[in-house]
Amino acid sequence: MNETARRPQPATLSRFRIRGELPVPTLINGLTLTAVPLLLFFALRAARAGADPITAPLLLAFAVVLALNSLVYLLLGYPTLHRRTFITLITGLFVYLAVQAVEDGSAIIWLFAYPPVIFYISEARTGITACAGGLAGLILLFSPVGDLLFQPPHSASFRLSMVLALAFEMATCYVLDQSRRRSKLSLLRLAADLDHAAKHDSLTQLANxxxxxxxxxxxxxxxxxxxxxxxxxxxxxxxxxxxxxxxxxxxxxxxxxxxxxxxxxxxxxxxxxxxxxxxxxxxxxxxxxxxxxxxxxxxxxxxxxxxxxxxxxxxxxxxxxxxxxxxxxxxxxxxxxxxxxxxxxxxxxxxxxxxxxxxxxxxxxxxxxxxxx
Ligand SMILES: Nc1nc2c(ncn2[C@@H]2O[C@H](COP(=O)(O)OP(=O)(O)OP(=O)(O)O)[C@@H](O)[C@H]2O)c(=O)[nH]1
Missing domain, CATH: 3.30.70.270 (Reverse transcriptase/Diguanylate cyclase domain)
Structure with a gap:
């Protein structure tokens, strides 16, 4: 086997797991376990406030589909479906929280939970695309066009802080994620090299x-x-x-x-x-x-x-x-x-x-x- 085929490559990184690393399905299920009661809590509050007829049933629907997604994974497997459904659901949820100004607009703060999760559970390219798209969407929401369409209730200083702080968080998550991926890659390569050295003769490269x-x-x-x-x-x-x-x-x-x-x-x-x-x-x-x-x-x-x-x-x-x-x-x-x-x-x-x-x-x-x- 040649060196390139034997050693893990960046593109195939997510196929390997190193000991101690939190598995993506476990993280998704843990987040689902936390998110479902939170969504039910906010759905109840929205229902009690009674002003908006869509928010309560929608938050309830998000909670049910999130729970079903984990249940299907636990019963049948399909990790890719599990991960993709979770990404779609949380992206949809965060977009809704932002544009509908849920909880008098304060629910937009939950956007800060998005970057670390998306970088951890997806490939780097998906993380970058999702974060760049999210930030562009937020800027659009806070622009005169967004004002015309959604009338977000946020002050000018809140909008500025929100965009800058989220951009800062996304950049930080990207840098930390790159560092994590580099460390993981070098650990996997080291393990592959050690494994090869333990099984092969150094002079001939035949099995020892x-x-x-x-x-x-x-x-x-x-x-x-x-x-x-x-x-x-x-x-x-x-x-x-x-x-x-x-x-x-x-x-x-x-x-x-x-x-x-x-x-x-x-x-x-x-x-x-x-x-x-x-x-x-x-x-x-x-x-x-x-x-x-x-x-x-x-x-x-x-x-x-x-x-x-x-x-x-x-x-x-x-x-x-x-x-x-x-x-x-x-x-x-x-x-x-x-x-x-x-x-x-x-x-x-x-x-x-x-x-x-x-x-x-x-x-x-x-x-x-x-x-x-
Ligand atoms: N250059 C080199 N020589 C080695 C290596 N490993 C063993 N040898 C030598 O191989 C030689 C083996 O010699 P012998 O076992 O006496 O046998 P032979 O000369 O091959 O004779 P027959 O086996 O009877 O045909 C020894 O001189 C070892 O020092 C190595 O990795 N490199």
């Missing part, structure tokens, strides 16, 4: 031994469920010490990298090539029987034999010996690895640059071997 064992265990659990066999290749570079001694450790490292690259190219996407240690590699071949594993082993051996490494003006070639083993009914992963190791040992002792397959017969290990040529 720990990750290979974890994948082996996963494959073993799958085998217990579906009985589809899997195989392993244990690969060791031949006479590698001589390369280090003759060309130096840097050349040795280049060879280890080149073998890793060849392994990745020669294997299927579902296979896991791993650095098992030093100049040894393990390839996990999921859902692969003995015959297929044998063929893969030979293909890998030939590919590595054909590959070259240029180092200090020299062209280096290496060969590998490979032990192949396929999991048998009733066998453990440890025993499978032991058989692959025994087959590798036989390949080395038969002259290197060859593949040996472990076939247990009567609790013993026999093998077929060859170069596949």
């Amino acid at each position: 031994r720990r990750e290979a064992l974890a994948q082996l265990d996963g494959e073993y659990q799958r085998f217990l469920r579906n009985r589809r066999p899997f195989s392993v290749l244990l690969i060791d570079i031949d006479l590698f010490k001589a390369i280090n001694d003759r060309y130096g450790h840097h050349a040795g490292d280049q060879v280890i990298r080149q073998v890793a690259r060849t392994l990745q190219q020669a294997c299927r996407k579902v296979d896991t090539p791993a650095r098992w240690g030093g100049e040894e590699y393990l390839v996990l071949l999921p859902e692969t029987n003995a015959g297929e594993a044998w063929q893969t082993g030979n293909r890998v051996r030939a590919a590595i034999e054909a590959a070259t490494v240029e180092e200090g003006g020299q062209v280096l070639r290496v060969t590998v010996s490979i032990g192949v083993a396929t999991l048998l009914e009733g066998e453990s992963v440890d025993r499978l690895l032991q058989r692959a190791d025994e087959a590798l040992y036989l390949a080395k002792h038969a002259g290197r640059n060859q593949v040996h397959e472990s076939t247990p017969v009567a609790n013993d290990v026999t093998s077929r071997s060859g170069t596949g040529d």
